[in-house]
Structures are given as C-alpha cells and as structure tokens.
Amino acid sequence: MHRPLPESFIPRDPAYAGRVRASFARQRAMALIGATLERVEPGCTEIHLPTRDDLTQQHGFIHGGVIGMVADSAAGYAAATLVAADAEVLTVEYKLNLVAPAEGECLVARGEVVKSGRSLSITRADVFAVRAGAWRLCAVMQQTIMNLHARPGPSS
Amino acid sequence: MHRPLPESFIPRDPAYAGRVRASFARQRAMALIGATLERVEPGCTEIHLPTRDDLTQQHGFIHGGVIGMVADSAAGYAAATLVAADAEVLTVEYKLNLVAPAEGECLVARGEVVKSGRSLSITRADVFAVRAGAWRLCAVMQQTIMNLHARPGPSS
Amino acid sequence: MHRPLPESFIPRDPAYAGRVRASFARQRAMALIGATLERVEPGCTEIHLPTRDDLTQQHGFIHGGVIGMVADSAAGYAAATLVAADAEVLTVEYKLNLVAPAEGECLVARGEVVKSGRSLSITRADVFAVRAGAWRLCAVMQQTIMNLHARPGPSS
Amino acid sequence: MHRPLPESFIPRDPAYAGRVRASFARQRAMALIGATLERVEPGCTEIHLPTRDDLTQQHGFIHGGVIGMVADSAAGYAAATLVAADAEVLTVEYKLNLVAPAEGECLVARGEVVKSGRSLSITRADVFAVRAGAWRLCAVMQQTIMNLHARPGPSS
Numbered sequence: 128m129h130r131p132l133p134e135s136f137i138p139r140d141p142a143y144a145g146r147v148r149a150s151f152a153r154q155r156a157m158a159l160i161g162a163t164l165e166r167v168e169p170g171c172t173e174i175h176l177p178t179r180d181d182l183t184q185q186h187g188f189i190h191g192g193v194i195g196m197v198a199d200s201a202a203g204y205a206a207a208t209l210v211a212a213d214a215e216v217l218t219v220e221y222k223l224n225l226v227a228p229a230e231g232e233c234l235v236a237r238g239e240v241v242k243s244g245r246s247l248s249i250t251r252a253d254v255f256a257v258r259a260g261a262w263r264l265c266a267v268m269q270q271t272i273m274n275l276h277a278r279p280g281p282s283s
Numbered sequence: 284m285h286r287p288l289p290e291s292f293i294p295r296d297p298a299y300a301g302r303v304r305a306s307f308a309r310q311r312a313m314a315l316i317g318a319t320l321e322r323v324e325p326g327c328t329e330i331h332l333p334t335r336d337d338l339t340q341q342h343g344f345i346h347g348g349v350i351g352m353v354a355d356s357a358a359g360y361a362a363a364t365l366v367a368a369d370a371e372v373l374t375v376e377y378k379l380n381l382v383a384p385a386e387g388e389c390l391v392a393r394g395e396v397v398k399s400g401r402s403l404s405i406t407r408a409d410v411f412a413v414r415a416g417a418w419r420l421c422a423v424m425q426q427t428i429m430n431l432h433a434r435p436g437p438s439s
Numbered sequence: 440m441h442r443p444l445p446e447s448f449i450p451r452d453p454a455y456a457g458r459v460r461a462s463f464a465r466q467r468a469m470a471l472i473g474a475t476l477e478r479v480e481p482g483c484t485e486i487h488l489p490t491r492d493d494l495t496q497q498h499g500f501i502h503g504g505v506i507g508m509v510a511d512s513a514a515g516y517a518a519a520t521l522v523a524a525d526a527e528v529l530t531v532e533y534k535l536n537l538v539a540p541a542e543g544e545c546l547v548a549r550g551e552v553v554k555s556g557r558s559l560s561i562t563r564a565d566v567f568a569v570r571a572g573a574w575r576l577c578a579v580m581q582q583t584i585m586n587l588h589a590r591p592g593p594s595s
Numbered sequence: 596m597h598r599p600l601p602e603s604f605i606p607r608d609p610a611y612a613g614r615v616r617a618s619f620a621r622q623r624a625m626a627l628i629g630a631t632l633e634r635v636e637p638g639c640t641e642i643h644l645p646t647r648d649d650l651t652q653q654h655g656f657i658h659g660g661v662i663g664m665v666a667d668s669a670a671g672y673a674a675a676t677l678v679a680a681d682a683e684v685l686t687v688e689y690k691l692n693l694v695a696p697a698e699g700e701c702l703v704a705r706g707e708v709v710k711s712g713r714s715l716s717i718t719r720a721d722v723f724a725v726r727a728g729a730w731r732l733c734a735v736m737q738q739t740i741m742n743l744h745a746r747p748g749p750s751s
Contacts, residue, residue, distance in 0.1 A: 156346035159337045181315045190312035191374045192352025199348045218347045220583055222378035222534055222690040222737060224717050226710040241735055242694040249692045249735060267709055269690060269737040271532055271583060376739055378534040378581060378690055380561045382554040397579055398538040405536045423553055425534060425581040427688055427739060468658035471649045493627045502624035503686045504664025511660045530659045534690035
C-alpha cells in the first residue's frame with residue numbers, strides 16, 4: 128500500500144549540484160549552527176547537524192526552531208535541484224510536526240520533492256536524530272516553495 | 284468585522300512571568316541567535332531579535348528557519364503563561380508563512396494564545412521586521428502546544 | 440499588545456462583490472452542504488452554514504472536513520475581493536486547527552486577508568459555532584492563495 | 596535515499612477493522628459526498644470518492660475542501676486502527692497542499708500513520724485523482740490526531 132513511485136526527477140540544469148552547494152555556502156545561518164549539506168541528488172538533499180549545547184531548548188533537547196531550520200533548508204534545496212540554472216527558490220511556508228525529542232550525536236534532515244511545478248513546488252522533509260548509530264524520526268515537515276524565474280532582460 | 288475579543292486570560296500561576304523568563308533563559312538556542320524576551324503578559328509574549336549577518340540565508344535576509352525559531356518560542360511561551368506552575372509546554376507543530384523578506388534592524392515576534400485548553404493550546408505569532416521605526420509584517424504562524432502536567436506522586 | 444491594524448484594503452476591481460458572489464454561486468459543493476455567502480467586503484468575507492445531521496462525523500458534531508470547506512472558501516474569497524477583475528484565485532494550501540466541537544444552529548466562517556501580494560495572498564479564517572446566540576470559536580485556519588492573472592491575448 | 600521503513604504497526608485491538616468501519620459508517624458527512632472506506636489495514640486506510648458535479652468548485656474541479664474531507668478522514672482512521680478498543684481519535688489539525696486539479700472518475704485518499712504515540716499520532720495522506728486508470732497525485736496532507744482514552748471507572 129505504498130504510494131506509486133514518483134517519476135524520476137530530471138534536473139533542467141546539469142550543474143544543479145554545484146549551484147545548490149554554492150547557495151548553501153552563502154547561508155550564514157547554516158554555518159552558525161554548524162549544519163552541512165551532505166547529499167545533493169535530483170529532487171532530494173540531506174543536511175547534517177551535529178548536536179551542540181548551544182542549540183538546545185529549556186530541556187536540553189535541540190530547539191524545535193533549529194529542527195525547522197534544517198528541515199526548511201533541506202526541502203528547499205531539494206526543490207532547487209530541479210529548477211533552471213537562473214531560477215531561485217523561496218520558502219512560501221512550511222508546517223513542521225515534532226514527533227520525538229531531538230537528542231543524540233547528530234540530526235539528519237532529508238528533504239524531497241513531492242511535486243515540482245513551474246511556479247510552485249511541494250516538498251517534504253523527515254528529520255532523524257542519530258544516536259549510537261540508531262536513527263529515530265524526530266520531525267516531519269510539509270512545505271511550499273516558490274520558483275522565481277529570472278526576468279528576461281530588455282534585449283532577450 | 285473583527286472577531287470577538289477573547290475572554291481575558293487569567294493565569295493560574297501568579298508567578299507565571301518569572302517562570303516563563305527562567306525557562307527562556309535556559310533556551311541556549313535563543314542566546315546563540317541573540318534573541319531576548321521583551322514582554323511577558325497573560326496569553327502573550329514578545330521576542331526581539333536584532334538582525335545579524337550570521338543569521339542570514341543566501342540572499343542576505345534573515346533565514347526563514349530563524350524566523351521560525353522566534354515565532355515558535357514566542358507563541359510557545361504565550362501558552363506557557365497560562366499553564367499551572369508545575370506544568371510544561373511542548374511544541375506539537377507549527378505552520379509558518381513567510382510573507383515578506385526579513386530585513387531591518389530588528390525582528391519582533393509576538394505570540395498570542397488563541398485557545399488555552401487543558402491538554403492542548405492553540406496559538407498564533409506575527410513576526411515584524413523593524414526598519415527605521417517602521418514595522419513590516421514578515422511572517423505569520425499558527426501553532427499547537429501540548430501542556431504537560433506534572434504527574435501526581437505516590438501519596439497524592 | 441494587538442498587532443498594528445493592516446492598511447485598508449482597496450479593491451482593484453470596483454465590481455469585486457458581484458464577481459465574488461457569482462463565483463461562489465458556481466461552487467456546487469457549497470450548495471450541497473447548504474453554505475451561503477453572507478458578507479463580502481474588501482479583504483474579508485463571511486460564510487454561514489446551518490448545521491444539519493448529514494454534515495456530521497461519528498460523534499454527531501459537524502465534520503472537521505466540512506469546517507475546512509467553509510473556512511477554505513471564506514478565506515479564498517476574501518483574497519478574491521482584492522484581485523483584478525480578470526484574475527482568479529486558487530488555494531495552494533491551508534492548515535486548520537479544530538479547537539472545539541462544532542455544534543449549535545449555525546457555523547460562521549470569517550475569512551480575512553493578512554497580506555495580498557501580486558502572485559500569492561496569505562489569509563486566515565476563524566470559524567464560530569453559534570448556539571442560542573452565543574458564538575464559540577471552533578476552528579482557526581491559515582491559508583496560502585495563488586492569484587492567477589489572465590494571460591495577455593495575441594493582440595494585447 | 597528513501598527513508599527507513601517504519602517498524603510494522605501492530606494493532607492493540609485485534610478487532611480494529613470492524614471498529615473503524617463502524618465508526619466510518621456513522622460519519623454522515625461521508626455518506627453525503629458518497630465516500631466509501633475501501634481498505635483498512637494496520638496504520639493505513641483508503642477512502643474512495645467517485646466524482647460528482649455537486650462536489651465541485653467554481654471551475655468544475657472537486658472542491659479543495661472536499662479533498663480535505665477525505666484526506667482528513669483517511670488519515671484519522673489510519674490512526675484509529677492502532678488505538679485501544681475503547682479509545683477514540685480526534686483531529687487536532689491538518690495541513691493540506693493541493694498540487695493538481697482534482698478531476699477524473701474517482702479520488703483515492705490514502706492515509707498512513709507516521710508516528711503512533713500514546714496521546715498524539717502524526718499521520719499523512721496522499722490523494723490521487725484517477726482518470727482512465729491513471730493515478731495523478733492531487734493533494735498531500737500532514738495531520739495531528741489526539742487519542743482519547745476511556746477514563747477508568749470508579750471500580751477499575
């Protein structure tokens with residue numbers, strides 16, 4: 128009873144991976160929390176976040192907003208892998224459920240595209256807390272992304 | 284055509300403000316980004332976040348996930364003002380719309396309770412970007428909070 | 440501590456009310472459940488739904504999906520009051536919290552625009568259950584609407 | 596790069612299927628729109644909705660709120676398959692993205708549990724429009740369900 132596999136995603140921009148990695152490198156907020164972009168594939172990305180004491184909420188778990196940051200970025204960049212070379216992606220909105228306390232050595236946020244449209248893309252992310260090699264689902268997200276296409280210039 | 288004003292919120296815990304401020308002070312992620320809790324009133328709180336370069340996304344605006352962090356905290360603590368002294372609040376989920384680029388000197392996240400129930404509270408937050416004294420709405424959030432009540436001890 | 444009043448909404452289409460009412464009249468699903476459009480103002484609308492036994496869920500309250508129907512329509516038409524005469528609105532997504540059982544003589548869904556943009560509008564809706572003249576908040580919604588502009592024709 | 600398969604869901608109530616079907620049969624709103632419960636398995640259900648003219652919005656597609664109704668019910672009953680025999684499920688909130696116009700002969704809403712907790716369950720639903728045998732994804736939903744446990748009586 129699994130849903131039909133999505134059609135394979137074919138990036139319009141063959142250089143999508145480099146473009147996405149360069150954009151991620153400009154997200155200074157990702158550097159602040161120590162998040163790294165570990166995988167970039169057509170329609171999906173994976174961000175890793177080693178846990179640190181300065182990322183916690185009042186009970187010592189990783190702050191739900193920090194989980195939202197990596198989920199938002201992972202899913203947004205998943206959408207970005209499929210847009211044209213001169214297009215940009217922008218988060219319209221996201222909805223995040225926190226399903227278990229985020230503790231362990233590292234969080235892994237996997238973003239994937241559900242539907243890639245011309246102006247909007249719909250994505251999801253799963254966030255796992257990794258502890259002693261065991262992965263535990265700690266958050267799920269559903270997101271809407273806007274694809275901003277470069278405007279044609281006066282002579283184009 | 285405005286909605287009826289909510290009944291006034293009466294905190295069950297007269298010392299709610301100190302309790303909420305102490306909990307916020309333990310959120311190390313809030314210290315990391317430089318957020319401060321500026322107002323604590325029955326059913327609402329306000330968090331301020333001076334903008335900084337290390338909070339930005341790839342276009343130089345404040346990262347949507349950082350906006351989510353302060354919105355999540357502001358609304359969660361709004362719910363916390365109304366629970367019993369020995370209860371805790373936990374974010375179940377939130378949904379954030381980013382409505383304008385977040386730029387300026389400071390973000391202000393205002394959280395307010397829509398409905399405070401025994402086990403769940405529903406809250407909202409508005410996030411404004413303040414620039415040269417002008418406030419611009421940059422995000423709106425709707426959130427579900429779980430109220431965790433202290434378990435009765437063996438002799439109660 | 441209320442948020443700043445939104446700037447007044449000025450409809451681009453002076454005939455917005457007639458256009459919105461005509462569109463509502465074409466929503467056959469609204470007729471099926473007996474919903475009526477009672478107010479149409481710039482940036483807001485109100486839909487009334489007399490309760491009926493055939494709209495209930497397993498406990499005899501109005502089905503949460505039916506509440507979503509009137510909330511979705513009320514907020515979508517609120518956005519529609521502000522678009523150009525030849526534009527259409529389309530629901531991108533909505534998020535609905537059910538905060539109290541929906542029972543009484545009538546539901547009232549009030550939709551209002553939070554931000555009206557060129558391509559996207561952000562809206563909210565509150566749904567009240569009316570019983571013996573008393574209004575009780577039973578659901579709140581946050582929604583994203585896409586504004587579809589008519590394509591210029593060959594000679595325009 | 597698919598997420599790890601969830602552990603198998605083991606229903607606590609061996610008679611879960613009959614219990615879920617009986618509850619669905621009491622949802623008069625499902626009868627009104629002509630929806631039927633076609634599959635009930637541990638952690639997932641499937642609702643079918645033959646399309647009809649009286650379920651449409653202003654452009655002749657199935658109303659987004661009707662899609663929300665079947666998605667909400669499918670996912671809520673997916674959660675219900677896993678609760679104790681005397682427990683009830685209640686929708687706390689759901690977030691629905693409409694990703695393609697809903698047209699065809701039939702809609703199929705598949706609900707599945709992401710995480711089944713003691714007091715809350717997190718679920719998802721995918722809704723497909725079926726046309727001439729082809730399935731097209733038209734909506735995705737993420738939902739929070741509350742599990743209401745029967746209160747122990749005085750002598751239990």
